Amino acid sequence: GAVVSQHPSWVICKSGTSVKIECRSLDFQATTMFWYRQFPKQSLMLMATSNEGSKATYEQGVEKDKFLINHASLTLSTLTVTSAHPEDSSFYICSASTSGDTNEKLFFGSGTQLSVL
Amino acid sequence: ILNVEQSPQSLHVQEGDSTNFTCSFPSSNFYALHWYRWETAKSPEALFVMTLNGDEKKKGRISATLNTKEGYSYLYIKGSQPEDSATYLCAFAQGGKLIFGQGTELSVKP
Numbered sequence: 537g538a539v540v541s542q543h544p545s546w547v548i549c550k551s552g553t554s555v556k557i558e559c560r561s562l563d564f565q566a567t568t569m570f571w572y573r574q575f576p577k578q579s580l581m582l583m584a585t586s587n588e589g590s591k592a593t594y595e596q597g598v599e600k601d602k603f604l605i606n607h608a609s610l611t612l613s614t615l616t617v618t619s620a621h622p623e624d625s626s627f628y629i630c631s632a633s634t635s636g637d638t639n640e641k642l643f644f645g646s647g648t649q650l651s652v653l
Numbered sequence: 654i655l656n657v658e659q660s661p662q663s664l665h666v667q668e669g670d671s672t673n674f675t676c677s678f679p680s681s682n683f684y685a686l687h688w689y690r691w692e693t694a695k696s697p698e699a700l701f702v703m704t705l706n707g708d709e710k711k712k713g714r715i716s717a718t719l720n721t722k723e724g725y726s727y728l729y730i731k732g733s734q735p736e737d738s739a740t741y742l743c744a745f746a747q748g749g750k751l752i753f754g755q756g757t758e759l760s761v762k763p
Contacts, residue, residue, distance in 0.1 A: 540696065570750070580742070580753040638746035639685040641699035
């Protein structure tokens with residue numbers, strides 16, 4: 537089946553630094569990629585939707601200048617948490633769609649646990 | 654805000670037991686309902702995508718039903734095995750995105 541590789545699996549950083557998370561579709565082209573955040577005991581919350589070659593669409597309440605999303609190719613999307621603070625500590629996970637149509641299944645990465653000290 | 658509710662939050666069963674859990678979603682403007690299986694330290698894996706009222710889908714010992722008019726879907730596991738231990742997520746599709754429930758955490762004891 538289709539594989540989405542997400543790196544790193546976990547990262548610890550100091551407050552004020554930036555962290556980049558990569559999400560790659562290894563054996564298919566991802567027209568659309570979604571980035572989610574999950575706090576403990578809560579559901580996956582969509583942060584933004586990105587389509588290859590265009591600007592990401594952010595959900596209400598998500599700061600686009602803080603969470604920079606780049607989807608430069610059909611196989612790679614990156615999420616950069618800029619000037620991270622302890623409140624940004626969370627689990628971040630990406631998913632990819634071959635068509636962008638929500639009546640088709642998504643392929644997920646394995647997630648990144650971010651801890652900001 | 655659209656709510657997708659899953660119950661129970663967690664479930665502990667013995668190997669061989671059959672079990673089921675529920676996903677409730679808004680009954681208006683239905684487009685699709687997804688079920689995913691998420692094992693610890695792995696990627697969520699798609700089980701089913703259901704689009705039609707009355708749909709029933711099956712994959713091995715796992716099956717799901719859909720009632721879009723009343724806004725619920727059931728996931729059934731027949732003869733649970735320890736390898737079925739995972740969190741099961743449902744997601745409601747609307748407006749080009751998926752809204753996820755909190756999941757049902759299933760633990761199957763040998």
